[in-house]
Amino acid sequence: SQTIHQWPATLVQPVGSPLSLECTVEGTSNPNLYWYRQAAGRGLQLLFYSVGIGQISSEVPQNLSASRPQDRQFILSSKKLLLSDSGFYLCAWSVTSTSSEAFFGQGTRLTVV
């Protein structure tokens, strides 16, 4: 069966520090991968999605970047965090780019102080 791992679960980082969040999927090949951010009480904002290794589409210009160094690994990074980067970050995957269902990791709650 397929599983998605996302870590860490919580993170407190100072303003200006770097960020690296990792997400891995097991039990499937060539998944579509997504990074979302959710502010408190708000919807899911799509940040990046990837249909294959090295193929990253950015939805919102900001100081975040994403990379897919391996088929089932998706990394969200920042060189210098801003206070506004605080939020709940969710990684997700789907079988294809038109799949009806996406599967989410447990999320990382990031607080920038």
Next chain:
Amino acid sequence: GQSLEQPSEVTAVEGAIVQINCTYQTSGFYGLSWYQQHDGGAPTFLSYNALDGLEETGRFSSFLSRSDSYGYLLLQELQMKDSASYFCAVRGNQGGKLIFGQGTELSVKP
């Protein structure tokens, strides 16, 4: 681009029926999905409509009208555990990105 609109909150009592509406705008359409998210948790998939009509999955049903760019999630025999946020979602043109609405917070009262 794509956008979705749904009510921000809905309140209902245990045992009742509640309907959460969603209207969408998208240049391509690969179906309307619904997700549930409990406080602090990850969203989980509930239902999906690619064609017009009603899809039933236990106490939850979902409806789609492509001509109206409209769908709804129907929750029957509400239980306290149904208190959560509910999101509708669509895929963009040619698939790929999956866009979510702002979510509807459902509060079920005793």
